Amino acid sequence: MKLEMFGEAHEVPENSSAGELLKALQPEDFKKYLAVRLEDGKLRDLFAPIEKSQKVEPLTFEDEAGRKVFFHSASHLMAMAVKKLFPAAKLAIGPAIENGFYYDFDVEEAFTAEDLAKIEKEMQHLSKKSIRPVRFTLPRKEAIQQMEQAGEPYKVELIQDLPEDEELSFYQMEDFLDLCVGPHVPNMSYIKAFKLTQQAGAYWRGSEKNKMLRRIYGTAFPTKEQLNEHLERLEDMKRRDHNKIGRELEYFTTVDYIGQGLPILLPKGTTVVKLLQRWVEDEEERRGYLQTKTPLMAKRDLYKISGHWDHYRDGMFIMGDPEDEEAEVFALRPMTCPFQFQAYLNRTRSYRDLPMRLSETSTLFRNESSGEMHGLIRVRQFTISEGHLACTPEQVEEEFRGCLDLAQYILKTLGMDKDVTYRFSKWDENDREKYIGDPKDWENSQNEMRKILDDIGLRYVEADGEAAFYGPKLDIQMKNVHGKEDTLITIQIDFQLAERFGMEYTDRDGQKKHPVVLHRTSLGCYERTLALLLEKYAGAMPTWLSPIQARILTITERSDAFAKEVEGALRQAGLRAECDLRNEKIGFKVREAQMEKIPYMLVMGDREAQERTVTVRNRKGDNVGTMPFEEAVAMIKKANDDKALD
RNA sequence: GCCAAUAUAGCUCAGUCGGUAGAGCAGCGGUUUCGUAAACCGCAGGUCAAGGGUUCGAGUCCCUUUAUUGGCUCCA
Numbered sequence: 001m002k003l004e005m006f007g008e009a010h011e012v013p014e015n016s017s018a019g020e021l022l023k024a025l026q027p028e029d030f031k032k033y034l035a036v037r038l039e040d041g042k043l044r045d046l047f048a049p050i051e052k053s054q055k056v057e058p059l060t061f062e063d064e065a066g067r068k069v070f071f072h073s074a075s076h077l078m079a080m081a082v083k084k085l086f087p088a089a090k091l092a093i094g095p096a097i098e099n100g101f102y103y104d105f106d107v108e109e110a111f112t113a114e115d116l117a118k119i120e121k122e123m124q125h126l127s128k129k130s131i132r133p134v135r136f137t138l139p140r141k142e143a144i145q146q147m148e149q150a151g152e153p154y155k156v157e158l159i160q161d162l163p164e165d166e167e168l169s170f171y172q173m174e175d176f177l178d179l180c181v182g183p184h185v186p187n188m189s190y191i192k193a194f195k196l197t198q199q200a201g202a203y204w205r206g207s208e209k210n211k212m213l214r215r216i217y218g219t220a221f222p223t224k225e226q227l228n229e230h231l232e233r234l235e236d237m238k239r240r241d242h243n244k245i246g247r248e249l250e251y252f253t254t255v256d257y258i259g260q261g262l263p264i265l266l267p268k269g270t271t272v273v274k275l276l277q278r279w280v281e282d283e284e285e286r287r288g289y290l291q292t293k294t295p296l297m298a299k300r301d302l303y304k305i306s307g308h309w310d311h312y313r314d315g316m317f318i319m320g321d322p323e324d325e326e327a328e329v330f331a332l333r334p335m336t337c338p339f340q341f342q343a344y345l346n347r348t349r350s351y352r353d354l355p356m357r358l359s360e361t362s363t364l365f366r367n368e369s370s371g372e373m374h375g376l377i378r379v380r381q382f383t384i385s386e387g388h389l390a391c392t393p394e395q396v397e398e399e400f401r402g403c404l405d406l407a408q409y410i411l412k413t414l415g416m417d418k419d420v421t422y423r424f425s426k427w428d429e430n431d432r433e434k435y436i437g438d439p440k441d442w443e444n445s446q447n448e449m450r451k452i453l454d455d456i457g458l459r460y461v462e463a464d465g466e467a468a469f470y471g472p473k474l475d476i477q478m479k480n481v482h483g484k485e486d487t488l489i490t491i492q493i494d495f496q497l498a499e500r501f502g503m504e505y506t507d508r509d510g511q512k513k514h515p516v517v518l519h520r521t522s523l524g525c526y527e528r529t530l531a532l533l534l535e536k537y538a539g540a541m542p543t544w545l546s547p548i549q550a551r552i553l554t555i556t557e558r559s560d561a562f563a564k565e566v567e568g569a570l571r572q573a574g575l576r577a578e579c580d581l582r583n584e585k586i587g588f589k590v591r592e593a594q595m596e597k598i599p600y601m602l603v604m605g606d607r608e609a610q611e612r613t614v615t616v617r618n619r620k621g622d623n624v625g626t627m628p629f630e631e632a633v634a635m636i637k638k639a640n641d642d643k644a645l646d
Numbered sequence: 647g648c649c650a651a652u653a654u655a656g657c658u659c660a661g662u663c664g665g666u667a668g669a670g671c672a673g674c675g676g677u678u679u680c681g682u683a684a685a686c687c688g689c690a691g692g693u694c695a696a697g698g699g700u701u702c703g704a705g706u707c708c709c710u711u712u713a714u715u716g717g718c719u720c721c722a
Contacts, residue, residue: 208719212649260714475722584680
């Protein structure tokens, strides 16, 4: 038979493997190949026989699929070590993830840091034994028997959920046996540079109704150098963590007796949020939005109409006894929609009023469960640039485009447009409880949204079960330093709430009709945006968002008066400046300003005071030059007004 | 909510076997008036997260609570 590899066909004996061919073709470095992709896209062990002539693609660590194979094998090596050290551990699952792998175990006691070190050591030991994973398959019945005998109830459960006629594959590594689709690297000695990074709890099959298992996360690379490089990169990312620099640089703090998820924005954080808010509100006004200011709470009656009482009650802060039907019970608002709709409902509307674009800088309250809070990214009280557009069915597409255009303008100005991904969030038809409306409504609104997205030519991923309870969403997602993704901006199409609230307009033909409502944010949550900006810029905010844009550093007391004058000139220009008149060495003052990520430092001594000039340094420490102070003011003013991303 | 780790001065951290709380930086007062990564001297600063327990004695051991951090689940 013939195997085509690297664009060339090779005559090989029947049933020979890609590995054997590679060994012949590249005897020097065939070890960099981990597995092979067949013509049908399926992956196979490198030394597994191939039945018929075809094109095969050997995979290395550089290939996405090859990496996954490598990580997956590493997770099995870890499982093997865990079984050696903790024979009572029951195996659950152990997949490859983005930059590594994990394996879930059912064990009595949580793994300690010392346990992880021991497991790592055992893995080193096993790696040196050059074990070849041996694959074999069993029919379903025997597979279950095999796993029952091995005392692996989770594996039995997995097999039972697979189709009746499925052939199941296993891999044997010495006395370690695991149910596994494979493929694996040819030899476990390939896995020698690895690190177990943390242990965590994780529910079996991801459901909180199930038992919590112990998960070990790890990462692995073909060489020690690549591993160290990766670990270094992780450390770098941690240094950008907004939770660290946001506190160090005094953007925000938390106080234990105020409570979880309720951060205190300090003056610096407040300045950034205020600048963003003014900018967003002005931009929305330019784009034809009308602003409202609506109450932060309402009686439960409102939430009953909107559906929040039935579908979102756990997420609300309720004042009063929700069980008492007689009492007047209030709840803080988790969303603005039902409040802002009242502005629309204030009088009868005509098709001439549409589209009606309402916006509000809106503070919301959501009672997140205690373990979910995260710095400024997940909080219980937050402020978003909320908005609702009421429009006719014909206007939906254009208005949707307008919302997306605004969102993209905002992201681009903040320098984040390249950092986001788009997610089309759909409902979960198997979880009807969570949503209002019938399947037909959902199908319609989702098709409408998909059509618009495809017309625009946006690249997006689809996600089931991520919709709002009233309609599908386009979510603009961004990752934090831990690689965790959060929604920054959302645009939603809602064909349902207008009817519930009795929102109508009189159309050209005299008929009363329900408008379609777009729910959208233009920048989303200010707290979250601040967090992601801090992480993106590692605290060195663009000049226009810097809480302090310039600091004036004096060398001697003799220039103090001039320093005050320059500070006044900067403030007159609408810039945020301050003097450092402390009696410290100039080098020390410069370094401190750099640590505080201040974009401009204006240094002055006797010479400058005499000549009425300043010596400007930027935050990298570069000397920009000595210039008349008016020129320095103009330069900083320009960076500010241009919203330059320096 | 669940699984873990952590909590000592404004910040970063020591604190051994259970025996009266320690440093550096920051702050304040002096001296110094200096040209680009930390001048010198002094002073002050603490209910060791909160509450309870064991003990002659608890920062240290045990329990409860709160908060912070990383996961899971949930979600913007």
